[in-house]
Amino acid sequence: MSVDDVWQLRSVGRPQRLRDSSISSARPPPTVNRTAHPLSPILFTDPPPTMSLATYLSRFKSVSGSPTPSESLSLSQLAPSILNLTITDTPEQWTLYESLLLTTLRTGDDTSARLVLQRLSDRFGNSNARVMALQGIYDEATSSNHAQLEEVLKNYDEVLKEDPTNFPITKRRITLLHHLNKKTEAIAALTALLDLNPTDGECWSQLAQYYFEVSMFSQAIYCLEEVLLILPNAYNIHARLGEISCIAAETSGAGKEVEKLEASLRWYLRAVELCDGYLRGYYGVKMVTARLLQSKYSSATRTIPEEKVNKLNSVATVHLNDIVTGFEKNKKGFTGYNPAEVAAAKELLEADSSSS
Amino acid sequence: MAQVVGQQILRDPALFYWILFPITVVMILTGVLRHYATLLLQSAPKPLDSKAIREQKNYLHGINLRTNANQIPLSSFTSRKNYLVAAYGAGSFLKDPDAKNKAPANPMSDPNGMDQMMNMMKGNMMMIVPQTVIMGWINAFFSGFVIMKLPFPLTIRFKSMLQSGVMTKDMDVRWVSSLSWYFLCLFGLRSVFTFILGNENSADQTMAQVQQMNPQQNTQQLFGPGQDPAKMYSAEAENLEVMVQHEFVLDGIEDRILATV
Numbered sequence: 001m002s003v004d005d006v007w008q009l010r011s012v013g014r015p016q017r018l019r020d021s022s023i024s025s026a027r028p029p030p031t032v033n034r035t036a037h038p039l040s041p042i043l044f045t046d047p048p049p050t051m052s053l054a055t056y057l058s059r060f061k062s063v064s065g066s067p068t069p070s071e072s073l074s075l076s077q078l079a080p081s082i083l084n085l086t087i088t089d090t091p092e093q094w095t096l097y098e099s100l101l102l103t104t105l106r107t108g109d110d111t112s113a114r115l116v117l118q119r120l121s122d123r124f125g126n127s128n129a130r131v132m133a134l135q136g137i138y139d140e141a142t143s144s145n146h147a148q149l150e151e152v153l154k155n156y157d158e159v160l161k162e163d164p165t166n167f168p169i170t171k172r173r174i175t176l177l178h179h180l181n182k183k184t185e186a187i188a189a190l191t192a193l194l195d196l197n198p199t200d201g202e203c204w205s206q207l208a209q210y211y212f213e214v215s216m217f218s219q220a221i222y223c224l225e226e227v228l229l230i231l232p233n234a235y236n237i238h239a240r241l242g243e244i245s246c247i248a249a250e251t252s253g254a255g256k257e258v259e260k261l262e263a264s265l266r267w268y269l270r271a272v273e274l275c276d277g278y279l280r281g282y283y284g285v286k287m288v289t290a291r292l293l294q295s296k297y298s299s300a301t302r303t304i305p306e307e308k309v310n311k312l313n314s315v316a317t318v319h320l321n322d323i324v325t326g327f328e329k330n331k332k333g334f335t336g337y338n339p340a341e342v343a344a345a346k347e348l349l350e351a352d353s354s355s356s
Numbered sequence: 357m358a359q360v361v362g363q364q365i366l367r368d369p370a371l372f373y374w375i376l377f378p379i380t381v382v383m384i385l386t387g388v389l390r391h392y393a394t395l396l397l398q399s400a401p402k403p404l405d406s407k408a409i410r411e412q413k414n415y416l417h418g419i420n421l422r423t424n425a426n427q428i429p430l431s432s433f434t435s436r437k438n439y440l441v442a443a444y445g446a447g448s449f450l451k452d453p454d455a456k457n458k459a460p461a462n463p464m465s466d467p468n469g470m471d472q473m474m475n476m477m478k479g480n481m482m483m484i485v486p487q488t489v490i491m492g493w494i495n496a497f498f499s500g501f502v503i504m505k506l507p508f509p510l511t512i513r514f515k516s517m518l519q520s521g522v523m524t525k526d527m528d529v530r531w532v533s534s535l536s537w538y539f540l541c542l543f544g545l546r547s548v549f550t551f552i553l554g555n556e557n558s559a560d561q562t563m564a565q566v567q568q569m570n571p572q573q574n575t576q577q578l579f580g581p582g583q584d585p586a587k588m589y590s591a592e593a594e595n596l597e598v599m600v601q602h603e604f605v606l607d608g609i610e611d612r613i614l615a616t617v
Contacts, residue, residue, distance in 0.1 A: 165406050196410050198417040228427040229420045263429075266606040269613050308610050315617050 056082055057092055060099045067106070075100075076107035083115060094120065101134060105141040113138055132159065133168030140176060149180060167197070178210065186210060201230040205237065208244075217248035235274035235281070242267035242284045246291075258302050264288050265304070269312070272319075277333075279323055279341050286316035286348060317352070320345050363528040365502060375534050376503045379494065383541040386486050387549050397478045402471060407451045411585055414449040418592045426605050437596050444593035447586055491538065495521075498534040506530045 056078060063071050082100055087093065097116050104113040117138050121131050139152045156173040159166060170193055178186035190207045197203070208223035224241045227234060242264045249260035268284035275281070289309050292302070326334030327342045404412075418440050425433050447453050499521050510518070510529045519527065521535035532540075 165403060165409060196406055197413045199413050199420060222432070225428040225432050229424045232424045232427045266609050269609045270606055273609060273613060304610055308614065311614055312610060315613065 053085060053088065053090075053092055053096065056085075057096050060096065060103075067103075069107075072103055072106045075103045076109050076112075079104055079109060079112040079116075083112065087119070089123070094123070098134065102137070105138065110142055113141075129166045129168045132166065133172050136169065136172045140172075146180075149176065152176065153180070167193070167200075171203075174206075183210065183214060187214075198226070199230060201227045201234075204230070205240075208240070212244060215251075217244055217251070220244050221248070233274055235271045235278055238267050238271035238274065239278065239280045239284060242271065242281075242288070246284070246288055258292070258297050261288055261292050261297075262302060262304055265292065265309075265312070277319075277323065279320070279337055279345060282316045282319045282323070283341070283345050283348065285312060286320060286352070289313035289316065290352065317349065320349055324349065365505075365527075365531065367502070367505075371501060371503050375498050375501055376537060379498070379534065379537055380541055382490065383538070383545060384548060384552075386490060387545060388552060390482055390486060391549070391553050394479065394482050397482065399471075399475065411449055411451045414443075415585070415589065415592060418444065418596060422592075422596055422599060425599065426603050429604055429606070430602050433602055437599070441593045441597050444589045444596075447589065449589065450586055487542070494535060494538050501534040502527070502531045503534050503537060504532050506532060 059078070060075060063075060067075070079100060082096060085093075097120055101113055101116045101120070104110070104116065117131075117134060120134060121128075124131050126132070126135075136152065136156065139155070140149065143149050143152060153173065153176050156169055156176065159169050160173065170189070174186050174189045174193070177183075177189060187207065187210050190203060190210065194200070194203050194207065204223045204226040208220040208227070211217075211220040211223060221241060221244055224237055224244070227237050228241075231237070245260050245264035245267060249257050249264060252260055265285065265288045268281050268288060271278055271281035272285060289312050291297075292304075292309050293306070293313065298306075323334060323337065324342055324346050325331075327337050421433070421436055421440060428436075443449060502519075502522060505528075506518075508530070512529060515529050517539075518529060518532045518536045520533060520539070522531075522533040
C-alpha cells in the first residue's frame with residue numbers, strides 16, 4: 001500500500017481511494033502478486049505472535065492501493081501487535097506506522113489510530129507538515145457530521161494562512177473541498193497549487209479525476225498528459241487516457257468519433273506495451289477495437305486499417321482469455337488481479353462469443 | 357642508496373602502548389566527536405518561500421517537457437511549448453520579475469548565500485580546529501619517535517610519507533614515525549567510521565571535501581547564489597524553441613504490438 005499520497009483518503013465515513021487515480025511507479029511492476037491472493041482466507045489466518053518489522057511491512061506492501069474491506073480488516077487487526085513492538089526509530093518503522101494509521105481509520109479502529117498518531121507526533125512534532133496532514137486525516141475520518149467537517153476545513157485555512165507552502169495540508173484541504181461538494185473551489189485550489197508546483201504528478205492525476213467527474217474530458221486528458229511528462233512509463237495513466245478518450249469519443253460530434261477511438265486504442269496499446277499482462281489495457285483494446293469494427297464506421301476514414309484492428313481484437317481476446325482462465329485456476333503468474341476486473345473481462349469475453 | 361637488509365632497531369615495547377595505541381584511539385574518538393558536533397552545529401536548511409518554489413518547479417517543468425516530449429501528441433506538445441516559451445521569455449515565473457534586467461546580485465550580500473557559506477565555514481572549522489590541536493599535541497609529545505615496522509618492504513618513495521618528522525637518511529622505509537602514523541590515521545580511518553557511525557557520517561574529512569566540491573547537491577536550492585534565474589529561464593526557453601524533432605511514441609504502436617505476437 002502506498003502511503004506517499006495524502007489524497008488517498010476521502011473525508012467522511014471510512015476513507016477510500018478514488019479509483020485508479022494513483023500513479024504507478026516509473027518501472028512497470030509485475031502484475032503478479034504472489035504474497036496475497038485475494039481469495040485466500042486472509043481473515044482466518046492468525047499472524048504468528050512474533051513477526052518482525054520487515055514482515056509487517058511486507059504484509060502492508062502486498063496489499064494494493066485500494067484494499068478491499070477484508071484486506072483492510074486483516075491489516076487493521078495487526079495493530080496491537082505492531083504497537084507492542086519496541087520503537088526502533090527507523091524509517092521503516094514510521095512508514096509502517098503511517099500505513100497502520102490509514103488502515104485503522106478505514107476499519108474504524110479509532111483508538112489505535114489515535115495511539116499511532118500520538119506516537120508519530122511525539123517523534124516528529126506537531127508542526128511537521130506530514131504529521132499535520134495525518135492529524136487532518138484523523139480529524140476528517142472521526143468527524144460525524146457536516147459541521148465538524150467545516151470546522152476541520154477552517155482549521156486547514158488557518159494553517160495555510162500562516163504557511164502557504166504546506167503542501168500536504170493544501171492537498172487535504174482540496175480533498176475536503178471536493179468532498180463537501182465544492183467541486184469548482186477544489187479545482188480552482190488545485191490549479192493554484194499546480195501553478196506553484198507543476199512537477200507533482202499526483203496533483204495532475206487528481207485534477208484529471210476532478211475534471212473527468214464534471215465531464216471536462218479535454219482538460220482531463222491535458223492533465224494526464226502532464227503526468228506522462230513526469231512519469232513517462234506510468235502504464236496505468238496510459239490506460240486511463242485511453243478510457244477518457246474513449247468516453248470523450250461518445251460525446252464528440254460525428255466524424256470525430258473514429259479519430260478519438262483510434263487515439264484511445266493507441267493509448268491502450270501503449271499501456272499494454274509497457275506492461276504485458278495488464279488486464280485493464282487488454283480490456284480496453286478489446287472494447288475499443290470492437291467498437292471500431294461496428295458497421296456504422298465502415299465507411300469512415302481511418303488511419304489504422306480494418307484488418308489490423310481485427311487482428312488486435314483477437315490478440316486482446318487471447319490475452320484476456322489467458323488471464324481469466326489463469327486467474328480462475330490460480331495459476332502461477334496470474335494471481336493478484338482484482339477479482340472484479342477479472343469478472344468484467346469474463347463478461348466481455350462471453351458477450352463477444354455469444355454475439356459472433 | 358644501499359639498503360641495509362634486516363636493519364635492526366631496538367624498540368621499547370612501551371612505544372606501542374604509549375604512542376601508537378593512544379594516537380589511534382584519539383583519532384577515532386575525535387572522528388566520532390566531530391561527527392556529533394557537526395550534527396549539533398548543522399542548521400536545518402531554511403524552507404523556501406512559495407515564490408522560490410514556484411520559480412524552481414516551473415523551471416523543472418520545462419525540462420520535463422523537453423525530455424519527455426515524445427510521450428505526448430505533437431499538438432499537445434506544441435501548445436505547451438508555445439505557452440512555456442512565452443512565459444519563460446516574459447519572466448512570469450521569476451521570484452522578482454523586476455530583477456530580470458538587473459545585474460545579478462552579489463552572492464556575498466544574498467542572505468541565502470550567506471546561510472550556505474556559514475554552514476560551509478562551520479564544517480571547515482570542525483575539520484581545522486581538531487586537526488591543529490591534535491597535530492600540535494603529537495608534535496609536542498611524540499615527535500621523532502619511530503613506533504612501528506611494517507611487515508613488508510617498500511620503495512624509497514614512501515620515505516617522506518612514512519617517516520615525516522624523522523630526519524634519518526639511512527633508515528629503512530619500513531619504519532614508521534609517529535607523525536606519519538597520525539597522517540595515516542587521518543586519511544585511512546574512513547571505513548572504521550563507516551563501521552561505527554554508518555554511511556553518512558561527517559567524521560571523515562574526505563566526505564566533507566566531496567560535499568564542498570558540489571554544495572548544491574544536498575540543498576534544496578536549484579539556483580545557487582550568483583546564478584541568475586532569469587538567464588537560466590531564457591536559456592531553457594531557447595532549448596525548447598529549437599526542439600524540432602518530435603516522434604510521438606504512439607505512432608505505429610499497432611504494428612509494434614502485432615509484431616510481438
